Amino acid sequence: MIAGAYQGRQIQQAIVYFLAADAGENPEKLPTQTSKQSSTIRAGGKTDALAYIGHEDLMGFSLPAQPKNQDPNHGAAIILAGVSNSYVAMPLCATGAYPLPWTTGLMAPEAYT
Numbered sequence: 001m002i003a004g005a006y007q008g009r010q011i012q013q014a015i016v017y018f019l020a021a022d023a024g025e026n027p028e029k030l031p032t033q034t035s036k037q038s039s040t041i042r043a044g045g046k047t048d049a050l051a052y053i054g055h056e057d058l059m060g061f062s063l064p065a066q067p068k069n070q071d072p073n074h075g076a077a078i079i080l081a082g083v084s085n086s087y088v089a090m091p092l093c094a095t096g097a098y099p100l101p102w103t104t105g106l107m108a109p110e111a112y113t
Contacts, residue, residue, distance in 0.1 A: 002030065002043050011057045016064065018052045019088075021045040022095035024071030048075040049100070056081035056088070069096030076100045082107055 006014035020026055021044045028044040077095070079088055079102040092099055 002041070006054075008055075011055060012061050014054065015052070015057060018050060018077075019063070019067045019091050019095055021047070021050055022077050022092065022097035023067040023069050024096070025067070046071055049078060050075070050097070051078035051080070052084075053080045056084050063091055066091055067095045069094065072096060077102075079103065080107070 017026065024045045026044040027042065027046040029040040030043050032039050032041055075097065076099070077092055077097040078100045079085075079092070081088075081103060083104065083106060084102045085099075085104050088102065089099075
């Protein structure tokens with residue numbers, strides 16, 4: 001599991017990146033190192049699952065463009081944010097990602113979730 005964080009004033013950038021990665025964009029390979037070997041792990045687009053945990057700011061801004069599915073073989077999306085399904089359903093469907101848990105009511109999606 002890889003966790004990324006954005007400052008609160010960059011929440012729109014975080015949401016745009018999350019949806020783009022759900023569509024298969026922005027694939028990354030991050031180096032890892034153990035005492036015996038080095039390798040890489042996948043991050044960003046083209047991963048098995050991506051999660052967004054935070055404020056649902058799509059109620060306060062419009063996406064610059066709808067994400068478009070770039071890879072039919074990418075994974076699932078987990079969204080823990082207040083009433084996320086009301087605001088993210090259409091853009092998430094456009095990504096082609098399979099929605100796992102997402103919220104239908106208000107919640108405080110702190111990291112302990």
